[in-house]
Amino acid sequence: MSDRPVAVVTGASSGIGAASARALAEAGFEVVAGARRSDRLAEAAEAAGAVARPLDVTDPESVAAFVARLGRCDLLVNNAGGAFGLEPVAEADLDAWRRMYEVNVLGWARVTKALLPLLIDSGNGQVITIGSIAAREPYPGGSGYNAAKHGEAAVTRALRLELLGEPVRVCEIDPGLVETEFSLVRFSGDAERAEAVYEGMTPLSAEDVAEAVAWAATRPAHVNVDQITMMPRDQAGARIVHRR
Template identity: 75%
Template sequence: MDTRKIAVVTGASSGIGAASAKALAAAGFDVVLGARRTERLSEVAAECGGTALPLDVTDEASVAAFVFEIGRCDLLVNNAGGAFGLDTSAEADLDAWQRMYDVNVLGTARITKALLPLLVASGDGQVVTIGSIAARVPYQGGAGYNAAKHAEAAITRVLRIELLGQPVRVCEIDPGMVETEFSLVRFEGDRAKADAVYAGMTPLTAEDVAETVAWVATRPPHVNIDQITVMPRDQIGPGIVHRSAD
């Protein structure tokens, strides 16, 4: 009988989610991967020996169907999220702000709520939420994303309080600049703008963050890593980046 722990990773079709699924599989977890882009998701699942299931965390029916297929969950990695645009408050595209709130905040709340009974029943459950330094420090152009990530962080930190005395650990991992599809999505496919974000500096990779996820997930049951901030050496905060002249 397979006694491996079950890890569920959302937003696992690319970037930090895909890298985390692979890192957790290498650490001995049986991984269930969820995302909307099912073709890419299946490719990642094949690479790590995991199970791919379609998942849109903003859709209640999708979450219910996803959870129905899962009989056990020891670890939930809340990775699904994203930023859309750099609007000021005065020029806010409220539809984009709503999308950010729906995926980062309500999406995290929805899948966490759905899997919480299984996490508690496991006897050693864990929730790891991939946040952002945007949840810690506001920055110019980040109003909508800052608001969403601050709210997601609040959910995670309150969950830690609510589960005190229960066999579930809760961790928030807040990365700085990571070169994934994040900026490409934020700028609606504008490659030049996305590349400019990382020009002249060395950002984190998805694998850097995934290693952190795997480390947190493999601590002894009595050890809870509450919060971790991970940034590249070239960055000390939002917009505070060393860039070479080359």
């Protein structure tokens, strides 16, 4: 590691995570990119100029091994997450709900808890959570994901209060529609259904969100950007979208 501040980005093998790793590296951070998919991670990290290390936020041993290799951490970008399915409550797949809670909430907690000592010791630490408009506005069919993202938002906001007086800033970035692999994963690889999510409108890109991450991360130490909600111009709510 160099003398540059160290940023950890979870879920960095694609999408917002990979774009954030690139943006932070360009902003002067030494970036450690973590994700489950080692082949995709290696490719994304190389493109970003980041260090690739395997990380499964749902596995305590994986998190412990990842953190043990870090001697420093100034910034944690909690990006790992995901949605699985779009069924109403009456048809809920509770195993999918557990998976969403495990990765979005408990995964967030595992990594954040493990890195807090390093973040505090840095003297100018920061936690940035990549949430979702789903954390602010429930919508039909999104109940399981809504619950997970509301939970992630709640623990992020509680952390902000708990760390008052410590040299650690806490930020939450909640995007609307972003064209990544998100919908492809949500619909179990159904490309046609995933593409329909963005049909007739212009969504955000992963790079749009990554710019917000880098901006929040590079504010002066006394400035805490508590929350950012960002959506495409074509979107005014979780399910309020103008399509041409």
